[in-house]
Amino acid sequence: MTVDGGNSRAIGINTSTTYNGLSATSHNVALSGIASTCAVSSNPRSVTVPAGGTANTTFSVTCTTPNSAPVVNAGPDDTAITGLLWSFNWSFSDANNNGPWSYRIDWGDGNTTTNSVSSQGTYSAGHTYIIVLPQSFTIRVTVTDAAGASASDTKVVQVLLL
Known part of the structure; x- marks a missing residue:
């Protein structure tokens, strides 16, 4: 996961991560490193962090089973x-x-x-x-x-x- 194109952080399934020191403004949050057989809805997405506050967002990831040969x-x-x-x-x-x-x-x-x-x-x-x-x-x-x-x-x- 990245915020504003910065350094990537690993994030697990159904987990969260915290970025400290973000300014109170709109930020782009993106998931990266997703398998080629998976799709992420609305990626990246914009999240607005209020002054002194936190923001949450959720991504939906859908994966398909890769085709195998007969x-x-x-x-x-x-x-x-x-x-x-x-x-x-x-x-x-x-x-x-x-x-x-x-x-x-x-x-x-x-x-x-x-x-x-x-x-x-x-x-x-x-x-x-x-x-x-x-x-x-x-x-x-x-x-x-x-x-x-x-x-x-x-x-x-x-x-x-x-």
Whole structure:
């Protein structure tokens, strides 16, 4: 807290502080050092100190919970057969329930799938790998919430010949 832009003093929640030696006039009182997820009403505000007296003022601080990224689960590593549609289940949760969510699946072979969903939960996706020799691919599932926070998880798929 500062008075007239002077030195800052720490002040706790629902507490007060005293500034001695202020002249009997109007002073600007301001809260500073507030977290970026908080807002202060009427900051700074003017307080008039009467001759030989004291003045009180109250600030209202409102804070919001910062957005956190969804938690993504691509599932366990798996095996697929070349030329056949391979499907897997993946899931996500979002503590902020900040939907809708977009998702991207990078299949590891240069192909991707993108879409959006309106609820958290478990989803299924499928892809067909075409190979001439057995090969492993790392699949990355990325989910992005409506506020832009994103997270990913990966799994490895071993693609085999028939």
